[in-house]
Amino acid sequence: MPNRPAIQRHEWFAVAVAVIYFFCVLAAYYVLRPVRDQLSAAVGSTALPLFYLSTFTATISLTPLYGALVARYPRRVFVPVVYAFFIVGMIAFIPLFQLQDTIGPRLLGSVFFVWVSVFNLFVVAVFWSFMADLFDAEQAHRLFPVIALGGAAGAIAGPVLTKALNDVTGVPGLLVVSSLLLGVAIACMFALARWSREHPVVGDERRDERIIGGSFIAGAIETLKSPLMRRMALLMLLGDAVGTVIYAFLVDYNGTANTTREARIDFSANIDLWVNVLQAVFQITATRVLMMRVGPSAALALDGIVKAVMLALFAVFGGAWIAIAAIVTRASAYGIFKPASDSLYTQVDAETRYKTKNFIDTSVWRFGDVVVNGSLNGLRLLGATSPMLALLTVVAAVSSASIGWKTAQLLDGGAARKRAGA
Template sequence: MLDTLKNYLRETVRPHEQSALFVAAAYFFVLLAAYYIIRPVREQFSAAVGSTQLWVFYLAVFVTTLVLTPVFGALTSRLRRGVFIPAVYAFFLLCAIGFIPLFNLQQQIGAKVLGTIFFVWVSVFNLLVVALFWSFMSDIFDRVQARRLFPLIGIGGALGAIAGPAMTKALVFVVGVQGLLVVSALLLGLCIGCVYWLLGWARRHPVAGEPDRDQRVIGGSVIAGAIETMRSPFLRRVALLMLLGDCVGTFVYAFLSDYNGAMFATQEARIGFSSSLDLATNVLQILFQLFLTREILTRLGPTAALVLDGVVKAVMLLGFALLGGGWIIAVAIVTRASAYGIFKPAADSLYTEVDAETRYKAKNFIDTAVWRFGDLAVTSGINLLRGLSVATSGLALITVAAGIASAWVGSRMRPPAAPTANG
């Protein structure tokens, strides 16, 4: 088994890429561990309020994302990538520390108010920081490297997503939420160190035709990401693909929140359930990335992987429409593992063939503002359809259609033939 793995890595990774692959995977490991340490705390808030109130959380997240998008655009317009990427991580590190006194004052602030603030922060943290990671990876590696290495880098993130909830379960009764925030902040500090190391490696091994990437300012308007998304057929398809995937993901999240709240009465039990679900999901994600995604990307390209993800989602949701109840657990595990183990590496590999402004501005606009708009639209739509007496099975069948549509749009995904903006 060990010899097989060594041969697999020897065939996949070139000698000069080995150290960069290790650091990139470690970077993704500590990044997702930092996120998954605090994610179960957010999930228990969702379970407590139920799916009918999720739209309020998502409205707050969407508004916050819209406010932050031009700020992010201004940052990328004025700062070298070697400066603004660490600056974004430092910002979230300081926010994590800043929540510590707020949790100490939870009784005075009120659990509902603090829960809403924390939900918004964790959601924005997840979207913006992870989107920035993959933009950075698309900048460090070229198209051929991305197809070989992204699935392996993703394994580092999947292991971090296992280590994070495991640490939460082990530490929450020892150090409390405040201690978990400290651990998360320390891991974000390690992310900054990985960024600087990879920037140095990129200078020694530049992408052909684009030397000194970290020294260049991307430039452009602070709303360039939104403008470019509306203007580019490629980016419009990416945004549509994101919305269709989000339709599936948010539907599953909503019904899983209801299941969690109905089955588990205490905060600790709900956090434990969420942690266990994350663990199972990310084990399956690793299996996808190690034995399936890389083969598809290298042999068939990202289009085939995007189609497969849509088919997997449609099949699992059809099972939920027919079986209902506890089947939502299996649906959540498989569709989430597919989303992050198949869809994400494939979709992100497309950005290696576009310019820097698209990688950093349009991609992050799609991965944040568009995604959170989808969350709000889907949760509001679920409430509306429930008000019209549409049963759970009917809602599931609608989401099956979204999975099928995602496969169809994925089959038509091609990167633009030439850069869409100056980079």
């Protein structure tokens, strides 16, 4: 439908609220991310496997609770409950940071690293599951790149707020700001739930009232059982391998180049700022064009190619090039890969959207962190250099491009056959 408007009249309200919603979600996260990342830089990448193992353990522990909510309540109940849980957690950290000298910065920092990492996983995963539940596949191809711009703007605003407030309010003030942003996100969620009742997905008019049911381990079972979900999990693991390796290199560079906490926070905030500016550029240009004209397959393939090129260049130039590689690959991951991969979930059922997707986006992702970081340290002990590790990771990037292309083609072909049969 070449002449179809990018956003139809009845969709404008939903798109505008979704943009604000995603802005708040990512701003809430990126206000705190530089604080978390400077803790990683302080201890070095060799400590990351312990951090990630703790995060993985926390993720696995929370997954049954999330699964129980999804199984027993409609989305208008369990989505705000997830966000409220993290708001309470943020507020609880305020007195802990005020007692930092008593508790000890290393212990508090480790716990905070885990909390912010789990926060990112669940809050963002729930957002995209909710979006996939509001729109059909055709709408997702048109609207997701636009909605993702709200996240890009929030991801830019987050580190800017951190840089502005860090010396004024300290970490407690940043926690309050993050909590307020999540409160606005809950209000947006309720507004979108109302809109969806007035404009339901054709053929699934009672989606808002539906209780998904099933057990809390349904997401894990479906991931193992379904060939499609196994592909999605593998795609996640390959992308995570690239991101985790580059993050480890960046952590070491930050710790070496910046010797104070303030300098490390400022460096991390600057990286986040440039990542999210470039992410917005990708979304406005490549992602939107590819998603509307070709579909998600081309966007997924492009992401893998971009990552492979940047890793190869880091292997050649090394040193400060890691900052450029981190900016470009992370911007591609969130500006190209994420909108494209999340749009694929519009073509699966509700249980897959909320349980299997969440399992892949949280437990599988953090399992990948543990394995990749452990393997990275092991290879270093065997004498592998950073250029060697970067070139090895190129294989993961190229594989991601290939599998992403084939998976999206498979889904799009199946959807076309269903439409023809109907």
